[in-house]
Amino acid sequence: MAEKPIISIEKVIKNYPVGGKEFRALKDITLSINKGEFAGIVGPSGSGKTTLLNIIGSLDVPTQGEAHVLDKNIAELSHNEAAKLRNYNIGFIFQVFNLLPVYTVFENVEFALLLQKNTVEQRRKAVYDALEWVGLQDHANKRPDKLSGGESQRVAIARAMVKRPKILLADEPTANLDSENAHGILKTMKMLNKELQTTFLFSTHDEKVMGYLDRTIHLRDGALEKDIIENKTTSV
Amino acid sequence: MIKFIFKGIIRDRSKSLIPVLVITVGVMVTVLMSGFLRGVLSDIVNQNAKLDTGHLKIMTRPYAENKDQMPNDLALLDLQDLREDIKQKFPNVLWTPRIKFGGIIDVPDSNGNTKTQGPGLGMALAILDTTSGELERLNLKKSIQKGRLPMRKGEIVLSDAYAEKLKISPGEEITYFGTTMEGSMVFQNFVMTGTIYFGSPLLDKGTFIIDIKDAQDMLDMEDGTGELLGYFDSKIYNDIEASKIANEFNSQYSHSTDEYAPKMVTLKQQNDLKTSLDVAESFNAIFIFIFIFAMSLVLWNTGLIGGLRRYKEFGIRIALGESKRNVFGLLLAEASIIGLIGSLIGSILGIGLCYYLQEVGIDISKDVENSTIIMPSIVRAHVSTNLFFIGFIPGLFSMLLGTALAGRGIFKRETARLFKELEV
Numbered sequence: 198m199a200e201k202p203i204i205s206i207e208k209v210i211k212n213y214p215v216g217g218k219e220f221r222a223l224k225d226i227t228l229s230i231n232k233g234e235f236a237g238i239v240g241p242s243g244s245g246k247t248t249l250l251n252i253i254g255s256l257d258v259p260t261q262g263e264a265h266v267l268d269k270n271i272a273e274l275s276h277n278e279a280a281k282l283r284n285y286n287i288g289f290i291f292q293v294f295n296l297l298p299v300y301t302v303f304e305n306v307e308f309a310l311l312l313q314k315n316t317v318e319q320r321r322k323a324v325y326d327a328l329e330w331v332g333l334q335d336h337a338n339k340r341p342d343k344l345s346g347g348e349s350q351r352v353a354i355a356r357a358m359v360k361r362p363k364i365l366l367a368d369e370p371t372a373n374l375d376s377e378n379a380h381g382i383l384k385t386m387k388m389l390n391k392e393l394q395t396t397f398l399f400s401t402h403d404e405k406v407m408g409y410l411d412r413t414i415h416l417r418d419g420a421l422e423k424d425i426i427e428n429k430t431t432s433v
Numbered sequence: 434m435i436k437f438i439f440k441g442i443i444r445d446r447s448k449s450l451i452p453v454l455v456i457t458v459g460v461m462v463t464v465l466m467s468g469f470l471r472g473v474l475s476d477i478v479n480q481n482a483k484l485d486t487g488h489l490k491i492m493t494r495p496y497a498e499n500k501d502q503m504p505n506d507l508a509l510l511d512l513q514d515l516r517e518d519i520k521q522k523f524p525n526v527l528w529t530p531r532i533k534f535g536g537i538i539d540v541p542d543s544n545g546n547t548k549t550q551g552p553g554l555g556m557a558l559a560i561l562d563t564t565s566g567e568l569e570r571l572n573l574k575k576s577i578q579k580g581r582l583p584m585r586k587g588e589i590v591l592s593d594a595y596a597e598k599l600k601i602s603p604g605e606e607i608t609y610f611g612t613t614m615e616g617s618m619v620f621q622n623f624v625m626t627g628t629i630y631f632g633s634p635l636l637d638k639g640t641f642i643i644d645i646k647d648a649q650d651m652l653d654m655e656d657g658t659g660e661l662l663g664y665f666d667s668k669i670y671n672d673i674e675a676s677k678i679a680n681e682f683n684s685q686y687s688h689s690t691d692e693y694a695p696k697m698v699t700l701k702q703q704n705d706l707k708t709s710l711d712v713a714e715s716f717n718a719i720f721i722f723i724f725i726f727a728m729s730l731v732l733w734n735t736g737l738i739g740g741l742r743r744y745k746e747f748g749i750r751i752a753l754g755e756s757k758r759n760v761f762g763l764l765l766a767e768a769s770i771i772g773l774i775g776s777l778i779g780s781i782l783g784i785g786l787c788y789y790l791q792e793v794g795i796d797i798s799k800d801v802e803n804s805t806i807i808m809p810s811i812v813r814a815h816v817s818t819n820l821f822f823i824g825f826i827p828g829l830f831s832m833l834l835g836t837a838l839a840g841r842g843i844f845k846r847e848t849a850r851l852f853k854e855l856e857v
Contacts, residue, residue, distance in 0.1 A: 256752070277756050284754025295749045299444040304437065309753050311434050356753070 201268075202229035203363060203396050204253055209262035211248050211419075222248040224420040225262070230398060230412075232363070235390045237399035237406060240416035246400040247368060249416070253398065254287055254366050255279040267363060284312050288357030288395075290367040294349040296341040296356075302328070303337040306355045313360060327359035330392075331385055347378030351385065358389055365389075368400045376405065383409045438763050442770060447742070452735045453775040456832060459731055460779025460824035461786070463721065465814070467823045468787035470717040472815030474710065478670055478700065480633055483570055486703040487662030488670045489526060489678060491515070493693040496659065503533045503659065505614045509695060510657040523678050525666050529565045530658035532557035532648045536611030538591070538641060540601050549599045553591075553639045555609070557648030561585070570664065573629065573642075579603050580627025586647055589623035595639040596628040603627050613653040621651045632810050663697075675699040721823065733835030739768075741839060761840045768836035769829070776828030780821050790814035 211223040223245045230236055238246045251257035252264050255271050256279075264271040267286055274282065283289075288309075296305045306327055310320045328334040331351035341349055350370060357365055367386070371379035387409055390397050399406055407413055415422040442449045482488055492500060496507040509515065516528055534555040542548040559565035560573065560583060568574060573582055578593040580603030589607065591599070601607065602625075609621045623643065631637050649655055663678075665671060682697040701707040747760050794813035 254752075277758070280751070280754050280756040280759075282754075283752070287754070289752050291752075295745070297441075297746060297749065299441050299448075300437075304440070308437070308750075311437055312753070312755050312759075 200231060203232045203234075203267060204228075204230040204398070205263075205265040206249075206253075207263045207265075209249075209252065209259040209264055211245075211252065211257070212260045222419050223252075223259070224418070226416075226419075226421050227262075228414060228421065228424065230396060232396055233390065233394045234412055235387060235397045235410055236412035236414060237401050237410040238414045238416060239402055239407060240422070241402060243418075244416040245419040246402075246416055248419075250366050250368055250398070250400045253364070254289065255282050284309070285360065286363045288360065288362040288365040290350070290353050290357050290365065290370045292369040292372045294341070294346075294353045294373075296349055296352055298341050301338050301340055302333060302344070302352050302355075305341065305352055306359050309356055309360045323359050323361075324355075327355035330358065330389055331355045345378075346374055347381060350374060350378070350382050354382065354385060354389075358393070358395070361393060362395060364396045364398065366398050366400075369403070370399065371401070371403050371406055379403070379405050434763065435766065438767055439770065442767055448739060448767075449771060452739060452771045452832065453778070455731055455735050456772060456775025456828050457779040457782065459727075460776050460828040461783040463827065464780055464783025464820050464824035465786050465790075467717075467721050468783070468814040468816060468820050469790060469812075470713075470720060471817070471820075472787070472791060473812045474713050474717060475815045476813055477713075478706075478710065481704060481706060482664070482670055482700055484631065484633060484636060486700045486706065487529075487660075488665050488675055488700050489663035489697055490700075490703065491519070491528075491661040491663070491682070491695045491697045492659070494696045495692065497696050497698065500660075503535060505532065505534055505652060505654065505659050506616065507693065508532070508614060508654055508657045508659050509661060510654075510693075512656050512658050512661065515661065515695065519663075519682070522681075523663070526663040526678065527566055527666065528661055528663050529559050529567055530645055530661050531559075532645060532652065532654065532659040534611060534648065534652060534659070536609050538595075538599060539608040539610060540599050540605065541608065549601070551595070551599055551639065553595060553641050554636070555611075555648070556640060556642050557645045558642060559645045560642070561644045561646065566664070576629045576631065578628045578630050580625075582629075583626055583642070583644055586644065587623055588626045588643070590627045590629050590642050591625060592637045592640045593628040593630050594637050595641065596625070598639070601625055609651070611652075613651070614657070615653055617653070619651055621647075623647075634810055637810070661695075670700055672699065672701055675701075730831075733831055733838065735832065735835060737835050737839040739836065739839065764836055764840050765833060768832050772829040772832035775832070776825045779828055780824045783824055784816060784820055787814040787816045787820060791816050 206226050206228050209223055209226045210221065212219040212221050214220070226249065238249055240246055248257070252259055252271060253266055255266065255274060258264075258272045266282065269282060271279070297308065300308070303324055306324045307320050310323055315323070325334055325337070328337055331354050333348060333351050333355065336344065336348065341352070344352065371382060374382060383406060386397055389395055399410065401407065412424070412426045414424050491509065493507050493509055496504055496509070499507065512530060519526070519528060532555075534557070536553060536555055538551060538553050539547050540549045558567045558571070560567055568582070577590070579596075580590070582590060591601070596602075605625050607623055607625050609619070609623060611619050613619050629642065631640065645658070649657065665674070676699055679697040679699050686694040686696070701710060750760050751757060791814045794811035796811050
């Protein structure tokens with residue numbers, strides 16, 4: 198029996214009010230993502246990538262249809278339940294690194310664990326493990342302003358991964374990085390995907406990122422255009 | 434988590450230093466102004482009570498009506514009986530007689546001719562009666578500038594400025610010219626034993642003090658007095674208690690047909706003090722309200738700006754899985770810590786400055802030289818426990834209020850827009 202998908206999107210429609218009218222950002226999207234996939238939602242600006250990522254990240258709810266993440270119907274979650282889902286199971290990586298500037302690298306990574314009420318020792322071990330994955334264990338006491346762009350994004354990855362989420366959502370994670378750093382970051386994420394079986398879902402239109410993906414979900418004008426899984430293309 | 438938040442407050446100076454400074458300054462100014470205004474009012478009350486009005490005063494009805502003229506021909510008689518009566522009825526009040534009278538002090542030269550001469554205001558106090566409390570009440574021993582206080586009958590002290598004007602030194606003889614209670618001329622020699630500083634420009638201009646017995650003998654006022662002053666044992670004026678006593682006392686004589694029946698008045702019923710103090714207290718309350726209101730606005734604004742400035746940080750925290758309620762709660766916890774520190778420092782500084790002004794005071798003698806009411810020549814702040822709350826509570830709560838209002842944005846924030854917002 199096939200494993201149940203970790204993310205299941207069923208005929209999702211998302212409308213936004215714009216200037217007194219309804220703008221349809223997502224049009225009847227249906228897709229599923231399995232555990233351990235390294236997938237990307239690709240498409241030009243305005244294609245609905247971020248809207249879809251928001252719904253999967255429990256930051257937004259569909260107007261119609263159903264979105265199930267880890268067996269939870271996103272539309273039925275309260276604010277606190279959604280926050281709990283994000284806290285324990287979903288990691289986020291942003292285009293700009295969004296580290297908290299007054300805290301050290303260690304503290305930035307530790308923050309996600311503070312919300313889980315782990316012991317000091319558990320947190321310490323988890324933070325150093327995460328920093329080791331991204332090769333920044335020697336930078337633990339530095340402040341974000343002392344880090345390069347690549348290092349900052351690595352800290353953001355460590356922060357997202359420290360709680361060992363089942364899903365990691367990355368919104369244009371390489372947009373502010375040079376080519377060398379972008380490749381370094383992507384290799385790190387690929388490694389974490391393999392080692393920890395974390396499901397990675399990107400929102401991107403960066404060719405470099407696409408080169409690493411096992412699956413690319415193409416959106417255009419809010420509709421699913423094609424879904425390419427390791428050379429196996431499904432046109433919609 | 435609190436430790437984490439505390440680290441953030443300490444490291445981010447714009448998050449901590451500026452709000453703490455704003456609160457500190459606001460609280461300090463409020464405490465200082467309040468303490469100073471209260472001190473000045475309290476000094477005016479005390480000065481009047483000690484030198485003129487008492488906490489309560491008994492006079493005859495016609496004396497009360499003309500008391501500005503010091504009409505000793507309308508004085509209270511049978512003083513002993515009256516004192517026995519009120520001592521029993523109002524045991525928490527200490528009663529002491531005083532006679533105020535006018536006259537001329539003449540300083541003779543070695544030949545007995547007038548060397549200098551000048552009008553003066555006489556105050557007859559029970560200074561030789563150690564149970565009267567007058568020495569301590571008026572702080573007479575410490576107020577002596579030259580010589581000593583009268584220790585026996587026939588001795589007199591003059592205000593320092595008056596003695597200087599008359600060019601007289603302790604040990605010299607002077608003659609008092611005046612009128613008795615019955616209107617007869619009186620000449621009485623005294624030995625001047627010292628000079629005194631009242632600390633009230635009105636009295637320091639030309640006042641002399643003799644013992645009450647001397648005055649009674651000299652002015653033909655045996656067993657009589659112009660005024661009988663009452664002071665609460667607590668030494669603190671209590672208007673409610675004073676009014677109660679005065680009403681009770683006066684009710685005894687309300688149907689009396691004796692035109693010289695005694696009448697008791699409270700401190701506030703004299704020298705227009707009620708109006709002055711009520712106006713001053715209203716001003717004090719208005720001042721404090723304005724300060725607290727202004728401070729609250731500033732601190733509210735500080736909380737608001739602080740909250741808005743950290744909009745991005747809250748977004749990250751919400752995206753990372755912190756609930757909005759938790760973000761808001763921790764924001765309030767931060768505001769409480771900042772408010773607590775600022776209010777504490779501000780209160781300590783404000784009370785410290787008040788204490789300095791209480792001990793040292795500000796000399797306003799030149800400004801009130803020609804004042805017609807009894808004003809202290811040095812105004813002082815007054816330190817009391819409620820000063821702490823006057824600054825501390827608004828300091829703490831205005832910061833919390835400002836932050837709470839700023840924090841409303843956290844709840845109104847659409848999480849759906851977080852990705853977009855955090856990309857900026």
